[in-house]
Amino acid sequence: MKARIKITLKNGVLDPQGKAIQNALGSLGFTGIEEVRQGKYIEVDLAESDETAARDTVDRMCKNLLANMVIENYAFELVT
Template identity: 60%
Template structure:
């Protein structure tokens, strides 16, 4: 089973990387982009078969390592 974690900066946290992408897109002629938020996707291969247990374990991983919960939010998807 796989888990997919999406990590994004929380609303209100400045995103200089997203702003740099927005500026670069403008310089490339893509003028219709008002804002960009950049995040990350983490895929994990899990050995268990219990989806509820896997989701709980991945959430614990996020709280301890994968996301900085002070400034980032995350979602977990078990696939």
């Protein structure tokens, strides 16, 4: 089973990298961009086949290491 994990900055947390990307897109001629936020995407392959157990494991992985809950949110999906 594979976990596809998305980690994003919480609302209100400044994202200077997103801002720089937005500016770069603007300088390339892309108009109408209201905001760019940069996050992380992580895939974890699990030997676990039970979905409930996998969900619990990935949740703990996110809380303990993959996301910093001070500034980040996480969401994930499990695919077989």
